[in-house]
Amino acid sequence: MGIALKRMTAVLLLIMMIIIPVSDVYAEPQAGQTAEMGHAAQETELSDFEKQKQASYETVPETNNIAGWPEGPKVYGNSAIVMDMNSGAILYGKKIDEKHYPASITKLLTVLIALENSDPDDEVLFSQDSIDILRSDYASIGMRPNEIISMKDALYAILLASANEVSYAVAENVGKQMGGDYNTFIQTMNDRSAELGCTGSNWVNANGLHDEHHYTTAHDMALITSELYQHEEFRTIAQTLNYTIGTTNLVNETRTFQQHHKMLWSDNQNYYKYCTGGKTGYTDESRTTLVTTADNGKLQLVAVVLKDDGDAYADTKAIFDYSFDNFSKVPLSEADKPEEIKSYTEDDPYVLLPDNAGADDLDYEITITDEKHAEGSITFLYNGQPVGNVQATLTAEYVEDTTGYSTKLKLVEPDTASGTDSKETNLLQMIASLPMPVRIAAGSVAGAVLLLIIFSVIIVRRRAVRRRRRHRGSARRRQRVYMRQKTKRDR
Template sequence: MKRSRWSLIILMTLAVAFTSTINIAYAAEPETENAAAEEETPEQKAEREAYEMPVQTNELKKWPKGPATYGEAGIVMEVGTGAILYAKNIDEHEFPASITKVLTALVALENGQLTDEVTFTHDSVAFLQPGDSSIGMKEGDVISLDEALHATLLASANEAAYAVGESVGRNAGHDYNWFLEQMNARCKELGGENSHFANTNGLHDENHYTCARDMALIGRELFKHPEFFDIVQTLNYAIPATDTCEEHIFQQKHKMLIPGNSNYYEYAVGGKTGYTSDALSTLITMAEKDGVRLVCVVLRTHGSNIYSDTKNLLDYGFSNFKKTAASGEEDSKDVDSIIDSDGDGYVMLPEGIKFKDLDMKLKADENARGEAVLTYSYKGYTVGSARAKLSKSYIKDHSAKIRTSKKEENKEKSSGKKLTFAIVVAAAGILLLVFYIRRMIKKQRRRRRKRRRR
């Protein structure tokens, strides 16, 4: 009996101890989680939240899944077609910082000559604040546009960017503000709808903003200017000393363009870096591989992830999409044949999606009879275009529709003319009736007056 009691007491003691241990463990778990949450800094939280932001193209059915990024906005665009291969908040307003300077370069190249003089006025150097990127140009310095663009794009010299805008504007018979107007107008001409540029260098201004899509469109246009790529592929550059300027030496800042750097990317052919405390890290990078040219833009990137994000996005674009010629694939009864000049009639077809899955929109070319532009898209995203000769049946039906439309238009015009004539006649009749009634009233008044006199 004594042994049984002692056994029972021991068992009960063990049970109480086990239960207490479990309760302590469960009670400790939330405290551990809370402690971990408390350890996350505001910067780490912002970085994590940016990484968890949705990627819009990843929501498309069958579309290849693109990588998450530590940037709040990002895009990969194919140069030839303008096809958007990757999209993350591509129309959100963001501060561009110094990648603004690629638009400055585009407008300068389109409105000036590399041999033109660039003069540094008081305005082009007086605005600089401590810490602003600069190569130390002084008021009165005179260099060539070629040298100024090297300083602008390689060293990210803010005074050089200002002087470029001011001098190109002045050489065109205008001023710095005119150059800014050209920047904004040019962006809109390229299809940019969410940008406003208030300066040529990208220093912070609440009214100076852009979006990933607009910057990619600007980068795409720069492929028409080989001189831009000559400049941005330069690793080391020196502006020689002259009677009007002292020597200035500077280097490439875009690490993906520097062989031997840990961030070097063998397919990168151009680009521009950017950073301000308001914009965070920004980057535009042009790359080419196996005949495919891409523009990648990442904005508001948290932490030191700007280059790894860009590399992942470019690898994604090169690995998951291929050029597919429209000729041989297009079977619409409205199309006779694809006009493929220099291989420009193609789409960027994602893996897992076939040509027949694409939507095609046909727009007849009013300036070229019997021809049209075909635009291909997938779930609202344009993936390419091609010129085509229209089929005889389409031309016949379209001509008949045009004739019918003109007849209806003429009928409407004729009916409109008849209606207008009827309205005019009716109005004239009403006026005559009013005139007649007023005249009768006046006669009656005269008769009454004569009777009263009698």
Template sequence: MKIKKYTRVTAFFLAVCTVLLMLPLSVRADEYWPDGVKTQSKSAIVMEVNTGTVLYEKKSHEKHYPASITKIMTVLLAIENCDMDEVVTFSADAVFKNEGDTSHIARNLGEKLTMEQCLYAVMLESANECAYAVAEHVGQKLGGDYRTFIDLMNKRAKELGCTDTHFNNCNGLPDEDHWVSAYDMALISAEAYKNETFRMIAGSPSYTLPKTNKCKAEYPCHNHHKMIYPFRGDSSHLYKYCTGGKTGYTTVANNTLVSFAEKDGITLVCVVMDAATPDHYTDTRKLFDYCFENFQALNISENDAGLAKDNGKNYGVLNNSEPYVKLDEDAYIIMPKGAQFSDVSYKKTESAKGKKKVARLAYTYAGHEVGSVDIVKTGAKVKDNYYVNTDSGQKKNERVIRIDPAWLIVAGVVIVAAVVLLFLAKRAYDNFYVIRHQRKTKKNDKMRFREKKRKKYNRRKDRFF
């Protein structure tokens, strides 16, 4: 008997194992992050603009002199605080404090340009006097002066999360108290690139300044960034995916370069600092190519079926209306090619900023923040046609509720199941005493049989003796 029992247990165990082996297994791939590119620049970083994902970094928190890439912050603040048709008047400080420097376009005392014209000169020709005039104009507009603008630069940097930055001028001229890290410069540049006006200016190959009150000839501006425009006839560094950027150079800073590029739904900003010529261009191209070849953008709402279903189903009115909230349809994450969306982890972060934003989900993979998505309100409201008037025998203000037929089917199934359970319970209760009597009767019959058998045995025993 024991052998048969153990045999049955073993057979059952083997059957369970067989069933488990037949089930599809969900295997999580080993998380990896591409890191197979080398650069010559002392410090470098590649960041995806819209997600903030860092795809590559090399001593990215090391502080360096930024040179003229400083002007990205100057232009950003001008766009955020001014209209493009505002008139900027050049002061003595703007004109003469930059006299003799190669990065200027020879503006005159009292000359007037629009803010838009100044910003083109700043980004394309790296005009120091134009950057200074812009800083003075914004500072005065805010009720202060040039130093007010510098304070604003540092304040804005902190708002963007910069921790290795201190600005002391608006144009990047050598200053021991003026420094920034590649990581912080990427944060500043990514924020600037999200602005449409900045993108238009920073990506222009050329621009012509018109005649002014002090200059009777037009002034042609050409972008010094050689991945955008063949400056001084050098077309060897042109890069078809490059959409904007800013150059920088001083003897103490060496070459610095900020570049933007777009391909396959990914927008990258690359920052290289303290680079020899032409390493700032060759490193940037190498990094762009490497990142575009090894990373991909995955739309969150299209790939996260679970979240999309939940947010599209559970917030409607009686499952028959537009959902109240949904995932931002434009949000995406950056993943190494070959990795699956199911490999990422996410968690709810602090409430998203904005009236229409309910919350934010942050995604991580292989120890990297790869993107986030806002849960946003759709603006859906309970419509009156969910409570409709009828003209067939009902009062004027009487309303009825429209219910999805699927809910009626579910309710019917639940009611039938409840009735069946109640019937079975009632049946068991009614037969309780009958069943107990039958068991007692059977027990008494067994006792009488045993007693009768015992008496018969005793009679035989007495006769024998």
């Protein structure tokens, strides 16, 4: 029995060792030990956070390394930029092409696509999908499935209240109007940003909810905001402090919400008198993101700060003040026009230069955008830094020398090598053999047709130019030139 008991005991112990989870093998720390360990881990984490924050602050803006450029302030944002929204001049730049998660500033691009592809009176129908994306901590205005509001109301809800379900619904409805669905809208976001010259962005949703494949750069957001700022509807919404949506088909009460951007509120400590709007953003992964536009009556600027763990409003104010205080418009009429340029196509073109610089300090680069019509984009540079982009008509000689394309008419010679005349020569001989009255009548008709064709071409060309300017914008072209110059500097 004793031997049998011992064997049974051994078997039981073996079974217990097999079935007890490995995690239970380790002793649990006492309560006091847990608190001490947790506090130590928290201190280590806090210390790492503060170190990263300070390291970002100590990073010198790249624009501070430009010869003759005013020294800009340090900011906590990992990336930051100030850009003139009309000329594309970059006045302040810190890691402007570094990729970051945008959070809710994504909604600026969403609004741009909506404004370009819908009307204010269009209906926005809320699907179950648009509501299902919400969590309890997500910004929303409490919309319901099958509820309907106008596109105008929806855009106010997106920009002021940062409503996530509204952003989704707008993308879904506009996507259907474009002949597709929600994914059609997202693809348009990517296509449109590429047209504007964005090179470091990828968009997978319309509201900025975190996704590792959803990212952008400070420069890209400045380009997108500059294009959006050209829409009067955006400027009106962006400066509104309070807005009320009326009753709907499902809700008999009104909804009122406020502007989130603190630099617009005169009673807020972050108020900035030149601020004309913008968009806030935050997720745990993106940290604070902020886009702000400002107009001091002379310059219209956009500032973007990404992954800011300090005070994003203080950083924005500092780089705005720096830009307004140290740079001025210099009309290109004060500079000699490059010999490759026939004429500027913009009224009163200008560049932005440091106050101690002049037009004589400028260099330039030309990008041919339409060789057939001799159209081009000229980026003016100050010590390698883009200070303005202007559209122009180029000389035919420059286009031909650069591309080989010629606008000159070429006569067709007879094919004497083969002993026979060309078809063109035979045609001319046939016309010459016709009676004079017939030739006169034919010439009159041909002249009238030619004038009609010329008139039609002029109209089509003007429409095409307006369409290209509206949909491509000058931003894409100045970005292409800027990136080429940047590559040269990096080498």
